[in-house]
Amino acid sequence: MGWPPKGAPxxxxxxxRILILNQCFxxxxxxxxxxxADFAEFLAGTGHEVTVLTSRNGYGDRRVRYPARQLWxxxxxxxxxxxxxxxxxxxxxxxxxxxxxxxxAKRLLKxxxxxxxxxxxxxxxxxxxxxxxxxxxxxxxxxxxxxxNPDEAIAAGxxxxxxxxxxxxxxxxxxxxxxxxxxxxxxxAMRERILLRVDSPSNVHTIPLWARQHILRASTSQREAFRxxxxxxxxxxxxxxxxxxxxxxxxxxxxxxxxxQYDSRLLFCFAxxxxxxASVREYCSTHGLANVAFIPYQPTDQLGAMLSAADxxxxxxxxxxxxxxxxxKTYNILAVGVPLLYIGPSGPYLDTFASDADTExxxxxxxxxxxxxxxTLLHQARTSSFRGLPTQQAVADxxxxxxxxxxxxxAMDIPLAPTSLPEPANQELATCLPCSAHSPA
Numbered sequence: 001m002g003w004p005p006k007g008a009p010x011x012x013x014x015x016x017r018i019l020i021l022n023q024c025f026x027x028x029x030x031x032x033x034x035x036x037a038d039f040a041e042f043l044a045g046t047g048h049e050v051t052v053l054t055s056r057n058g059y060g061d062r063r064v065r066y067p068a069r070q071l072w073x074x075x076x077x078x079x080x081x082x083x084x085x086x087x088x089x090x091x092x093x094x095x096x097x098x099x100x101x102x103x104x105a106k107r108l109l110k111x112x113x114x115x116x117x118x119x120x121x122x123x124x125x126x127x128x129x130x131x132x133x134x135x136x137x138x139x140x141x142x143x144x145x146x147x148x149n150p151d152e153a154i155a156a157g158x159x160x161x162x163x164x165x166x167x168x169x170x171x172x173x174x175x176x177x178x179x180x181x182x183x184x185x186x187x188x189a190m191r192e193r194i195l196l197r198v199d200s201p202s203n204v205h206t207i208p209l210w211a212r213q214h215i216l217r218a219s220t221s222q223r224e225a226f227r228x229x230x231x232x233x234x235x236x237x238x239x240x241x242x243x244x245x246x247x248x249x250x251x252x253x254x255x256x257x258x259x260x261q262y263d264s265r266l267l268f269c270f271a272x273x274x275x276x277x278a279s280v281r282e283y284c285s286t287h288g289l290a291n292v293a294f295i296p297y298q299p300t301d302q303l304g305a306m307l308s309a310a311d312x313x314x315x316x317x318x319x320x321x322x323x324x325x326x327x328x329k330t331y332n333i334l335a336v337g338v339p340l341l342y343i344g345p346s347g348p349y350l351d352t353f354a355s356d357a358d359t360e361x362x363x364x365x366x367x368x369x370x371x372x373x374x375x376t377l378l379h380q381a382r383t384s385s386f387r388g389l390p391t392q393q394a395v396a397d398x399x400x401x402x403x404x405x406x407x408x409x410x411a412m413d414i415p416l417a418p419t420s421l422p423e424p425a426n427q428e429l430a431t432c433l434p435c436s437a438h439s440p441a
Contacts, residue, residue, distance in 0.1 A: 044074035097123030124149035127176035189323030211335035218304030239310035244274035317344035334396035337388035
């Protein structure tokens, strides 16, 4: 991204020594890694000393190993050697999280003090370790909540809400929140859940994410080449790209694809991976669906072409997960101008994007279980949805880096120069990363 952009006038304020704690960071494709990297680069570019403590392992991929130390865009990255057991089971996830916790705790003892520690949420409840670190060394603490646990584990059915482990994790969460000088929620529903656990509502701020505009590049020729390479031809492509997980249940979309399997004009594309990816493939195989295509996670230089190749992008949020997880790819879909289908509950998440604009030609909404209605919507979208409408662009303009990054810094009480930073250069055609806020997406 490059902050500040070349030629932008910036008056230096007193430097703040900042530590960012998260299991994944640049160049990992996990959503928390990407947003943490954007913010770290922004802070370093405005004159602050930024250190990141993260893992050497790719998020959930034991084959990937990053350098132990790296200076990137003025950010000092310290990567820890910690066991990586993958994400194939709850036991593997817990073992991986515990390994990072232990490795991070050992390294924090040697790091000294920082003016500000910013903790994200990978692995779950790493914020409790950040709270312990604050107690030991002083300084301020910000909890930047990308997803909320143990709520997520309980909602997914992985954890008994009355069990001993759930109670322990709840106490860790409350401790992490109580020690924070500021807490960042991504939407109003998430803030409401946090407010049930804190004594100071004024410390809890709602700051949505942003479109990652500097990687939203794909020309028309690249888009068409991607469509040709994957056999999309002239079909209307409905794409779900990202993390296939219980947080984003795809049953309604799959059943609509089954209902529409004899409509040769429609193609349903599932791109990415995740815990539920194999079950999606199994469903399509069991029912003999020929109107589906599968694409694995793409390298960064192909993501733009892949996402812009769709005619309709799909965002899914499970009914039980509102206020717990926050699908971040919506911001990039808005920025690219591809029409959007949202499958999930009404309420604060949808209202973030649809409350103040005429959305009927680019935003479509169906609830879980409304299979026949969704099939009807897809027919309508095929004939009456439009790319790049001004109303969609107006919503997208509310969630740009130049607006959201300074807002985030202000909520964390990080001093910035008063000069506003210009927007990164616009591209003719942009696209989005397939990511959710809480995982590679």
